[in-house]
Amino acid sequence: MKVERLSRSRPWRQEKLPLLSILLVLSLAWSQGGEAAPLRVVEDVRYHSAPGSTRVVIELDRGGDYKVGRLRQPARLYVDLLHARLPRDWGHRSVAIGDGRVRRLRIAQYQRDQVRVVLDLQGKNAYRVFTLTQPYRVVIDLSAPNGHRPDVPRRTIVIDPGHGGKDPGAIGPGGLEEKTVVLAVAKALRRLIEEAMPNTRVILTRERDVYVPLEERARIANAHQADLFVSIHVNASDSGEARGIETWYLSFAANERAKRIAARENRLAQTSLSELEIILRDLRETDRINRSALLAGMTHTALLNHLGRHYSGIVDRGVDGAPFVVLLHTAMPSILVELSFISHPQEARRLRSPSYQRALAEGIFHGLQRYLQTAVALAP
Numbered sequence: 001m002k003v004e005r006l007s008r009s010r011p012w013r014q015e016k017l018p019l020l021s022i023l024l025v026l027s028l029a030w031s032q033g034g035e036a037a038p039l040r041v042v043e044d045v046r047y048h049s050a051p052g053s054t055r056v057v058i059e060l061d062r063g064g065d066y067k068v069g070r071l072r073q074p075a076r077l078y079v080d081l082l083h084a085r086l087p088r089d090w091g092h093r094s095v096a097i098g099d100g101r102v103r104r105l106r107i108a109q110y111q112r113d114q115v116r117v118v119l120d121l122q123g124k125n126a127y128r129v130f131t132l133t134q135p136y137r138v139v140i141d142l143s144a145p146n147g148h149r150p151d152v153p154r155r156t157i158v159i160d161p162g163h164g165g166k167d168p169g170a171i172g173p174g175g176l177e178e179k180t181v182v183l184a185v186a187k188a189l190r191r192l193i194e195e196a197m198p199n200t201r202v203i204l205t206r207e208r209d210v211y212v213p214l215e216e217r218a219r220i221a222n223a224h225q226a227d228l229f230v231s232i233h234v235n236a237s238d239s240g241e242a243r244g245i246e247t248w249y250l251s252f253a254a255n256e257r258a259k260r261i262a263a264r265e266n267r268l269a270q271t272s273l274s275e276l277e278i279i280l281r282d283l284r285e286t287d288r289i290n291r292s293a294l295l296a297g298m299t300h301t302a303l304l305n306h307l308g309r310h311y312s313g314i315v316d317r318g319v320d321g322a323p324f325v326v327l328l329h330t331a332m333p334s335i336l337v338e339l340s341f342i343s344h345p346q347e348a349r350r351l352r353s354p355s356y357q358r359a360l361a362e363g364i365f366h367g368l369q370r371y372l373q374t375a376v377a378l379a380p
Contacts, residue, residue: 040064040084042115043135045107048196049099056105056140057195058117060084063136068129075121079129079138084115101125101142132194134187141198156201157193157368158221160231160326161186162265165211170236172342172351179209181351182232185339188361189232193368214266218329228295228368229334231326233265234351236343243344244315245307247300248336249292250328251321258322265336266325291333291375293321298374299335299367306363311350333371337364 044059058081065082092108103120110116117140125142132139161183163169169178183206190202203224205217212220221229235246248261296319307314317338327334339360340347350356 037083039113040081042081042084042086042090042107045093045105045117046195047095047097047102047105049097049101050196050198053141053143053198054097054099054101055142055195055198056102056117056119058107058138058140060136060138063131063133066129066138070127077119077121077127077140077142079117079140080110081115081117081138083113085109085113086115098122132191135191137195139195154199154201155227155372156203156224157228157230158203158205158224158226159186159189160205160217160221160229162231162233162326164206164209167211170234170342172236172348173345174348176342176348176352178234178236178342181234181342181357182339183209184354184357185360185364186232188358189230189364192361192365196365196369214326215329217326221334222329222331226330226332228371229327229330229332230299230364230368231324231334231336232364233336233338234340234342235261235338237341238343240343240345243313243341243347244317245300245303245340246317246338247296247303247319248324248327248338249296249319249321250289250324250334251293258320261338262322262324266323288331288333289321292327292335293319294374295333295367295371296335298371299337299364302367302370303337303360303363306366307359310359311356313346 041061042058043061045057047054047056058079060081064084067080067082068078069080070077086107086109092106094104094106096104100122103122106118106120108116119140127140127142129138129140131137161179163179163182167179169182171177186204190204193200193202203220203226205220206212217231235242300319304314304316324336327336340351342348342351
């Protein structure tokens with residue numbers, strides 16, 4: 001990517017092209033119908049402010065080129081998105097931020113095929129511009145000149161979309177499969193964390209529809225020395241009437257229902273339930289399990305509160321402990337979230353919806369944020 005100040009435009013350099021080259025270009029244009037590729041569309045622009053940094057995220061429908069420039073007087077940083085346009089109903093947009101680094105964020109159609117995003121700056125800031133994928137985003141990070149971020153140290157979160165490949169998980173009305181829903185929620189959660197926590201690395205145990213053994217999922221988290229592990233699932237019931245959200249952490253199965261749920265999720269594991277109970281007798285009082293219980297409670301509460309603001313009939317099925325294999329072998333605070341009942345007609349319809357999937361991810365995200373803030377406050 002070339003960095004330049006666009007206010008100093010350079011004249012086009014004219015060159016003579018051989019006749020054969022001209023004919024080749026015309027031939028290619030004719031073979032492709034003589035139409036230029038459609039412009040990329042800016043789908044969203046958002047920002048996050050933290051004590052030590054500001055992040056601006058520009059989401060487009062596909063990748064492409066961009067240019068970055070900075071002005072000293074007035075203090076501005078701008079990104080030009082090439083071969084791009086704003087949605088037709090947007091027009092010029094402007095939002096005040098005023099967090100000590102960015103006074104205002106503005107976006108407009110700078111040229112017919114070029115969108116400009118401008119950050120009016122406050123004070124001296126270091127910055128970097130880079131891209132993220134799935135979906136494609138251009139990200140602008142601003143921080144103190146020495147690069148120091150005083151909020152929290154760098155950390156790693158592993159998100160585990162349950163099932164996959166030969167293991168579809170629970171199956172709802174119309175053939176909706178658990179493995180598909182939880183992968184979509186996991187990717188939405190990763191995106192939220194990446195955008196709001198610039199110093200956090202997010203790893204998914206699977207990126208696509210493949211089978212990953214339960215023990216391997218825990219090994220991935222341990223190999224990356226993760227700070228948190230979140231396994232995402234959806235629930236099911238033979239009756240079709242059960243509904244609601246429940247969150248689990250590693251512990252003894254306190255009742256028969258917890259044992260049944262753990263057995264269903266553990267069915268492709270190599271470790272048996274009786275072996276788990278023997279191991280758990282030695283582990284149940286450890287600090288990791290206590291922290292997992294705290295993480296489960298905060299995530300569960302945040303998820304319910306967030307969904308309750310947008311959807312009716314959200315049922316709280318509580319927080320409990322059970323011997324899940326995928327949680328047993330992890331070395332960090334770990335939880336398993338059952339996001340709704342895919343066997344319930346209304347909840348299955350919601351689980352199909354991208355907006356509901358995003359709301360689920362947002363609720364989990366708020367819980368993780370709260371836990372991490374509490375963990376930092378409790379650290380010696």
